[in-house]
Amino acid sequence: MNDNEILDLYWTRNETAISATAEKYGGYCYSISYNILRNNEDAEECVNDTYLGAWKSIPPQRPNRLSAYLGKITRNLSLNRVREYTAAKRGLGQTNLVLSELEECIPAETDVEQHVDEMVLAASINGFLLLQPERNRNVFIRRYWYLYSIRDIAEAYGMSEGKTASLLFRMRNQLKAHLEKEGISL
């Protein structure tokens, strides 16, 4: 079943939309959630919550890319769950490590404080990524969108963990310079 047919099921409030979504994108959503939570039960719950989120938001939404839409819901739900767990000192996965690394990208404060809308920031990051070689871009997205571990990324690209970490370090510095150049401060 293609995405348009699945979306039609949502729009006609046909509950088979959920099973069709699960069949086509269940594995994708699970892998996103599991990367973040590192816990099978929590990941499965987040994936089920993703279906519920999709059911509630489609309609009125009709996403152009259903997979990306579901992936974002899963990512947000999983990150929210990590935040809940952080307070309770439970399973952290890669999230705190990633947050710690991203601190390096935050430009120094300028004299004139600017409020940066999240979408403006996203657009700037988008522009930065489009300038990167494909491999570097994908490594960055795997790390900071999918929250893959450095070991997993290194293994996937046949690189050492050190080289992968070094690549990410350089990219974070470049992103910081890019944001500063665009006058973005957080």
Next chain:
Amino acid sequence: MKNEKLLNAIGEIDDELVLGAVNDIKEKDRRRKKSAGTTKGNDLKGAAKTNKRNSLLKWTAIAACLCVAATAAFVILNPPWGQATPDSNADGQSVTESIADYPAMIMIDGSLYYDSGETLSVSGSQNADGEITSSVEGEPNQNNQSNFGTGYSYRRGTDNTIQVCIDGVWHLFLPLRSGTDNSSDWDDLSEQEKEEMDPTYNGQD
């Protein structure tokens, strides 16, 4: 927190970039995913069931090897390439069968292209140069024809490549051979090979 704001903003980057990385993952992470799947299974079933699972995997692997060997023997004895399928469907509906026997191929401007297995992570311009309008089992023999279905947009890439949009992802197709001009194949042969293939060949084309 500022870094959380950054993490959230990264979550809003372009869908194409996100999915591009996914396709990359699909291509390159099969081994890692298998490993993760085993880990997941261990979490769920426990150590006692692991041995049973490993045993099952062993027998599955043996069965898979036998299947591969049988398939290889069949292909060697009955090479499918370049042969018309005698009982192929005129309406070209048996896409699954054609995919099983042939690589995904298209014919554009009289030339055949096959799926390289590579995808392009960024779709870029959505402008297409044309669309696959017909489909056959086996090897395409008309322009804008594929052996995996119709309705796919395509565009010309650099270095005589074709990019075909399948489920929103651009797949790279490489030239297989020209339908009308085989001169490049002949030119690639050594002098000795040319003499062997054409007894009248005297060193001049």
